[in-house]
Amino acid sequence: METMAKNTLKTGEHPNHQPLIMFKEVYKSFGANNVLNGISFSVNKGENLIILGRSGSGKSVAVKCLVGLTKADKGEITVMGKDVTKLNEQELNQIRMKIGFLFQNGALYDSMTVRQNLAFTLEHNNRNLSKAEVDTAILEALTNVGLADAIDKMPSELSGGMRKRIGLARALIIKPEIIIYDEPTAGLDAITAREIIELIRSIKVKYNATSIIITHDLTCAKYTGDRIIVLKDGIIKAEGSYDDIENNTDEWIKSFFQK
Numbered sequence: 386m387e388t389m390a391k392n393t394l395k396t397g398e399h400p401n402h403q404p405l406i407m408f409k410e411v412y413k414s415f416g417a418n419n420v421l422n423g424i425s426f427s428v429n430k431g432e433n434l435i436i437l438g439r440s441g442s443g444k445s446v447a448v449k450c451l452v453g454l455t456k457a458d459k460g461e462i463t464v465m466g467k468d469v470t471k472l473n474e475q476e477l478n479q480i481r482m483k484i485g486f487l488f489q490n491g492a493l494y495d496s497m498t499v500r501q502n503l504a505f506t507l508e509h510n511n512r513n514l515s516k517a518e519v520d521t522a523i524l525e526a527l528t529n530v531g532l533a534d535a536i537d538k539m540p541s542e543l544s545g546g547m548r549k550r551i552g553l554a555r556a557l558i559i560k561p562e563i564i565i566y567d568e569p570t571a572g573l574d575a576i577t578a579r580e581i582i583e584l585i586r587s588i589k590v591k592y593n594a595t596s597i598i599i600t601h602d603l604t605c606a607k608y609t610g611d612r613i614i615v616l617k618d619g620i621i622k623a624e625g626s627y628d629d630i631e632n633n634t635d636e637w638i639k640s641f642f643q644k
């Protein structure tokens with residue numbers, strides 16, 4: 386990892402300041418469980434934002450609010466210029482079609498080959514593509530994750546790292562404007578995790594997408610993030626570059642780095 390350069394762009398230094406995603410004072414509770422207590426943050430176009438936090442800190446709930454799978458109780462969430470808290474299901478689907486998700490386990494359909502998994506995603510993205518265009522898109526996405534030769538394999542034939550890559554190819558095939566990575570390195574050995582980190586970095590350059598990366602893996606945060614927000618008890622406990630967070634003097638944040 387020593388040879389891998391850190392991403393060092395801070396918000397103010399980013400070449401494009403236009404926020405693509407904006408949370409303004411967002412609250413969400415489940416009964417007495419106040420999960421989000423007024424969080425505000427934005428993600429600029431082309432930026433990789435890390436949401437760092439311990440288990441149960443509300444990272445997934447924040448992302449679910451972003452895509453309208455969970456309704457925020459209060460606050461504003463703007464995605465690509467639209468306040469998603471005010472959209473109906475059809476309008477939300479328009480937004481979701483521009484978002485690629487990498488789920489923790491890859492979330493592939495086990496009864497379909499890799500090719501069929503990717504084709505299925507394209508078909509459900511409402512694109513009127515010819516068979517040749519679908520084939521080209523599948524090959525391009527697989528090539529970009531380094532797995533073009535796995536095209537006719539079944540998910541059961543793939544290792545955990547390969548499943549992640551295919552999951553990523555499936556997220557990329559729709560040419561997403563936003564990519565959401567849910568714990569991209571969880572459950573992987575150090576070498577495979579490093580390969581996924583490299584991939585996230587190369588995708589940032591190739592696709593110029595805006596990404597949110599949910600993680601509690603500090604190495605992943607360090608090498609894939611332009612900026613980090615740290616969630617604790619439903620509030621943003623800290624925000625800044627990896628170095629800013631690492632040098633934060635708050636005891637709780639320090640303990641995060643000492644574990």
Ligand SMILES: Nc1ncnc2c1ncn2[C@@H]1O[C@H](COP(=O)(O)OP(=O)(O)OP(=O)(O)O)[C@@H](O)[C@H]1O
Binds near residue numbers: 415443444446447
């Ligand atoms: N649909 C739901 N109904 C009730 N409680 C929920 C629901 N979804 C999430 N929660 C609660 O919200 C809190 C935050 O959950 P969330 O999944 O966002 O955590 P997380 O930070 O993503 O954790 P992890 O790293 O373990 O995935 C938890 O206490 C969880 O039990």
